Amino acid sequence: MRFSLYIAKRYLFSKSGTNAINIITLVSVISIIIGTAVLLIVLSAFAGLKDYNVSVTSVIDPDLKVFPYKGKTITINSDQEDALAKTPGIFYYSKVIEERAYLEYDGKTHLGFIKGVDENYLNVNRVDTTLFAGTWPSVGEPEVAIGFGIRRRLSLGISDYGNLLRIMVPKPGTGQITDPSQAFNRSSAVASGIFQAGESLDNDHLFANIDFVGNLLDYPIDKISTIEIKLTEDVNEVQTREAINAIFPNAITIKNRTELNDALYKMLNTENLALYFICTLVLIIALFSFVGSMIMIIIDKKANIKTLSDLGASLSAIRKSFFFQGSLMIIIGGGIGIILGSIIVFAQQQFGLVNITASLPYPMRFEFLNLIIVYTTILTLGVLAAKLASSRINNKFLHKG
Numbered sequence: 296m297r298f299s300l301y302i303a304k305r306y307l308f309s310k311s312g313t314n315a316i317n318i319i320t321l322v323s324v325i326s327i328i329i330g331t332a333v334l335l336i337v338l339s340a341f342a343g344l345k346d347y348n349v350s351v352t353s354v355i356d357p358d359l360k361v362f363p364y365k366g367k368t369i370t371i372n373s374d375q376e377d378a379l380a381k382t383p384g385i386f387y388y389s390k391v392i393e394e395r396a397y398l399e400y401d402g403k404t405h406l407g408f409i410k411g412v413d414e415n416y417l418n419v420n421r422v423d424t425t426l427f428a429g430t431w432p433s434v435g436e437p438e439v440a441i442g443f444g445i446r447r448r449l450s451l452g453i454s455d456y457g458n459l460l461r462i463m464v465p466k467p468g469t470g471q472i473t474d475p476s477q478a479f480n481r482s483s484a485v486a487s488g489i490f491q492a493g494e495s496l497d498n499d500h501l502f503a504n505i506d507f508v509g510n511l512l513d514y515p516i517d518k519i520s521t522i523e524i525k526l527t528e529d530v531n532e533v534q535t536r537e538a539i540n541a542i543f544p545n546a547i548t549i550k551n552r553t554e555l556n557d558a559l560y561k562m563l564n565t566e567n568l569a570l571y572f573i574c575t576l577v578l579i580i581a582l583f584s585f586v587g588s589m590i591m592i593i594i595d596k597k598a599n600i601k602t603l604s605d606l607g608a609s610l611s612a613i614r615k616s617f618f619f620q621g622s623l624m625i626i627i628g629g630g631i632g633i634i635l636g637s638i639i640v641f642a643q644q645q646f647g648l649v650n651i652t653a654s655l656p657y658p659m660r661f662e663f664l665n666l667i668i669v670y671t672t673i674l675t676l677g678v679l680a681a682k683l684a685s686s687r688i689n690n691k692f693l694h695k696g
Contacts, residue, residue: 299612299613299615299616299618299619300615300616300619302603302616302619302620303615303616303617303618303619303620303622303623304619304623316588316591316592316595319584319587319588319591320588320591320592322584322588323581323584323585323587323588324585324624324627324628326581326584326585327578327581327582327585327624327625327628327629327632327673327677328628328629328631328632328635329581329632330574330577330578330581330632330673331578331628331629331631331632331633331635331636331669331670331673332632332633332635332636332639333574333577333636334571334574334575334578334636334669334672334673335632335633335636335637335640335665335666335669336636336639336640336659337570337571337574338567338571338662338665338668338669339636339640339659339660339661339662339665340657340658340659341563341566341567341570342659342660342661342662342665343657343658343659343660344563344658345560345563345660346658346660347658348556348559348560348563349552351493352493352552352555352556352559353552354420354421354422354424354425354492354493355420355422355492355493355495355496356420356552356555356556357389357419357420357523357524357525357552358524358525358526358551358552359523359524359526359532359535359536359539359549359550359551360521360522360523360524360549360550360551360555361521361522361523361524361539361543361547361548361549362521362547362548362549362550363520363521363546363547363548364545364546364547364548367467367520368514368518368519368520369518369519369520369521369522369543369546369547370517370518370546371390371517371519371522371543372517375542375543378542379522379539379542382535382538382539382542383530383534383535383538384526384527384530384531384532384534384535384538385524385525385526385527385535385539386418386525386526386527387415387418387419387524387525388415388419388522388523388524388525389412389413389415389416389418389419389420389522389523389524390412390413390415390505390519390522391410391411391412391413391416391505391519391520391521391522391523392410392411392505392508392509392512392514392518392519392520393408393409393410393411393520393521394408394409394464394465394508394512394520395407395408395409395464395465396408396409396462396463396464396501397462397463397464397479398445398449398460398461398462398463398501399460399461399463400449400450400451400458400460400461401449401450401451401458403448403449403450405445405448405449405499406499407445407499407500407501408499408500408501409439409462409464409500409501409502409503409508409511410500410501410502410503410508411502411503411504411505411506411507411508411509412502412503412504412505413504413505414434416523417431418525419523419524419525420523420525422440422490422492422496422502423440423490425490425491425492426440426488426489426490427443427489427490427491428453428488428489429453429454429486429487429488429489430487430488431487431488431502432487432488432502432503432504432507433487433504434504434506435504435506436487436504436507437482437483437484437485437503437507438484438485438486438487438503438504438507439460439462439484439485439486439487439501439502439503440486440487440488440489440490440501440502440503441460441486441488441489441490441500441501442489442490442491442492442496442497442498442499442500442501443489443490443491443497444494444497444498444499445497445498445499445500445501446486446489451486452486453485453486453487453488453489454485454486454487455485455486456485459483459484459485460483460484460485460486461481461482461483462481462482462483462484462511463479463480463481464479464480464511464512465478465479465480466478466479466480466513467512467513467514480511480512480513482507482510482511484503484507490502505519524539532551536549571668575672575676578672578673578676579676582676582677582680583680585621585624585625585677585680585684586680586683586684589617589620589621589680589681589684589685590684590687592617592620593617593684593685593687593688600613600688603616610688610689610690613688614685614686614688615685617681617684617685617688618681618682618684618685620681621677621680621681621684621685622677622678622681624677624681625673625674625677625678625680625681626674626677628673628677629670629673629674629677630670632669632673633666633669633670636669637661637666640659640661641661643656643657643659644659644660644661
């Protein structure tokens with residue numbers, strides 16, 4: 296083992312007598328370095344992209360959201376509200392009424408989604424921080440905050456009391472509708488503010504006071520659509536979920552932010568995995584050239600192999616020497632690639648070298664786990680490649696001619 300490793304170290308830093316072999320070997324090592332760096336950068340970019348999406352959805356989605364297990368409403372009484380307020384782990388909670396709404400303004404129409412929220416809502420979700428014009432709806436007033444996409448589609452201005460936004464929602468109940476004109480409840484409101492919180496909200500959402508929406512839908516005071524919850528720091532989410540379920544036995548479903556955006560996270564994870572395999576495939580292709588260069592090195596050192604055999608080295612020991620040489624090349628090349636990739640990731644984090652928009656740098660997050668994944672991948676593939684190349688040495692190399 297020590298003999299083989301000693302020979303491998305000697306061969307590692309020695310130049311071949313053929314200049315072309317030196318160039319090919321250098322190119323194959325550089326391709327390993329670049330492939331390793333690219334794989335680390337790609338994984339860090341997707342980690343940053345996940346963080347960015349979490350930061351965006353944190354404005355829109357609460358830490359926990361309580362849905363009715365069946366139907367469209369939850370019944371909540373004062374005792375249950377008190378129990379929620381005293382539940383460990385709950386920092387704030389907000390009662391919400393949600394419904395599809397048909398919007399009409401100045402002859403233009405749009406299908407939206409109206410959300411009635413109570414006075415605690417802004418403690419749970421800081422949507423008001425995305426207002427770029429006007430104010431948040433006042434309690435007890437027929438006012439709404441609309442998304443920028445709705446404002447654009449309806450050409451709707453704020454505080455236009457002379458031309459109100461007309462809102463129609465389907466009447467609650469069951470049975471067949473005989474008169475379509477009686478199928479909707481109607482009300483009017485003034486747009487008090489315009490928010491821009493992401494495309495998913497901007498295009499179809501408007502916010503109002505919960506009393507306004509409750510009256511519009513003819514909901515009794517104890518009927519709501521959902522409960523949105525902000526958790527305390529270092530909370531045990533599982534225990535908090537169990538406590539909430541105990542307050543509403545067999546009546547609710549609870550989802551956290553990740554579960555609310557399940558499709559988004561599945562898409563990101565799938566794309567991340569796909570790009571990992573694509574980059575790994577590039578590494579495998581680079582390792583083919585590495586195997587070729589190793590075989591040429593073995594052929595170039597055929598005389599040295601014969602000399603080692605004459606000195607008493609076994610075929611196994613000689614194979615190990617070239618196996619260790621190839622493995623050392625992979626370890627060093629992969630290490631340099633890791634360092635290079637890490638430098639690029641940190642540079643992007645600090646200086647925003649690549650931008651998504653003029654003001655938004657592409658998000659990246661360095662994760663030690665990604666570093667382990669990348670280095671393990673290159674070492675595993677590289678060691679297999681070195682084993683394949685060293686196995687080409689046979690008894691013919693131990694004899695002249």
